[in-house]
Amino acid sequence: MPELPEVYALVADLGARLVGRTLERFDVVSFAALKTFDPPTSALAGRMIVGVTRHGKFLDLTFTPHADSSPGEELHLVMHLARAGWIRWREGPPVVKPGRGGRPGAGSGPLAARLVLDESGDPPGSGLDITEAGTKKSLAIYVVRDPNDVPGIARLGPNPLDPTFTLDQFAGILRAAGRAQIKGVLRNQSVIAGIGNAYSDEILHTAKMSPFKPAAMADDEVERLYDAMLVTLRGAIERSDGLAASELKREKKLGLQVHGRTGEACPVCGDTVRQVTYADSSLQYCPTCQTGGKPLADRVLSRLLK
Structure with missing residues (x-):
């Protein structure tokens, strides 16, 4: 997408x-x-x-x-x-x-x-x-x-790259989301516009945060996530600058560090990128970078094991 x-x-x-x-x-x-x-x-x-x-x-x-x-x-x-x-x-x-x-x-x-x-x-x-x-x-x-x-x-939320989208505004969005998982908050178009499954994975990897972390978090974590969001999105825009539509899919895939790379080595720490699968989507993350080395439960696998 x-x-x-x-x-x-x-x-x-x-x-x-x-x-x-x-x-x-x-x-x-x-x-x-x-x-x-x-x-x-x-x-x-x-x-x-x-x-x-x-x-x-x-x-x-x-x-x-x-x-x-x-x-x-x-x-x-x-x-x-x-x-x-x-x-x-x-x-x-x-x-x-x-x-x-x-x-x-x-x-x-x-x-x-x-x-x-x-x-x-x-x-x-x-x-x-x-x-x-x-x-x-x-x-x-x-x-x-x-x-x-x-x-x-x-019903779109604010554009995260708009100059008026400040750290304080972002912090208010996360406080309002409370215990909701941060992965879902980043993907919610009525909360923040434009971020989907792939770049939410990338942002959380850059911020070194679990996708299941509650949105309401400490001030220093909010700032770290805000900076990761801007760096990730701006970096992707710079890589795609000047490319024709026919080249964009390949460029996006090449620029991703964890999304779509299940089983590959994390480019930051070398750990194996893991996946959690849902009914109609999946997320990817690095255990060492994001979850203290602990793999998250894959709910599809859990159902199969029952």
């Missing part, structure tokens, strides 16, 4: 490619992915893309109004790529290739939607293919007049 650093890089890459271009059409292939009906997707045709921004993990493409529209009325194409969604830039007009089950394919999973730019730009007919791999479909696409009309955006 793309998180704050990858979405940040996607905004930069897509902004350079899309801003100033006019949309010919937006085709939705997976209608389950489209979460809105008013305005219709056809309302985007003929509009110019004037901005690419983000809200947490959401991508937001801003379109200018038609000449005959109400003054100032804009439309937004908002996307949440979820666990297995991705965006691929296409250098020319779309060529439909057969995909699994007869659905059109786009190279990195079944095609969910396709954005086609008009012929006036360079290259003509280029655009985006939006895909989603796997069987569990969570990709979400919205066409709205205001990004806050998207429920997930309306």
Whole structure:
């Protein structure tokens, strides 16, 4: 799942490619992915893309109004790529290739939607293919007049990299979370926007904290975690700076120290990276760095042993 650093890089890459271009059409292939009906997707045709921004993990493409529209009325194409969604830039007009089950394919999973730019730009007919791999479909696409009309955006917490997000504000969030496990607090988008499963693992490893530690903690621990959060996210953004969308997944994987590295050696201390598995996700951590050398109980394994 793309998180704050990858979405940040996607905004930069897509902004350079899309801003100033006019949309010919937006085709939705997976209608389950489209979460809105008013305005219709056809309302985007003929509009110019004037901005690419983000809200947490959401991508937001801003379109200018038609000449005959109400003054100032804009439309937004908002996307949440979820666990297995991705965006691929296409250098020319779309060529439909057969995909699994007869659905059109786009190279990195079944095609969910396709954005086609008009012929006036360079290259003509280029655009985006939006895909989603796997069987569990969570990709979400919205066409709205205001990004806050998207429920997930309306309830987002603060951006952790905003200059106004201070240590005191972070400390207040942790105090309010009380005994809740810090891993879940960091991932909760209504509490802090943009951090997901991967970077919460990385932040906690950098801070040398157990993922099960209660959120309400001592002042020096709050400061250590705050600093780890900023260092981890800023470092990931710096590594992805200037990369095209096609390069971001590989860069993210290469930059991770514990997430997705179960069974490998911790790059800090050399201990074996361990995993705790849940129903639909897992976390990774280093026992020596984070839990005083004690492995955490893997609940899936515990159930198997009963």
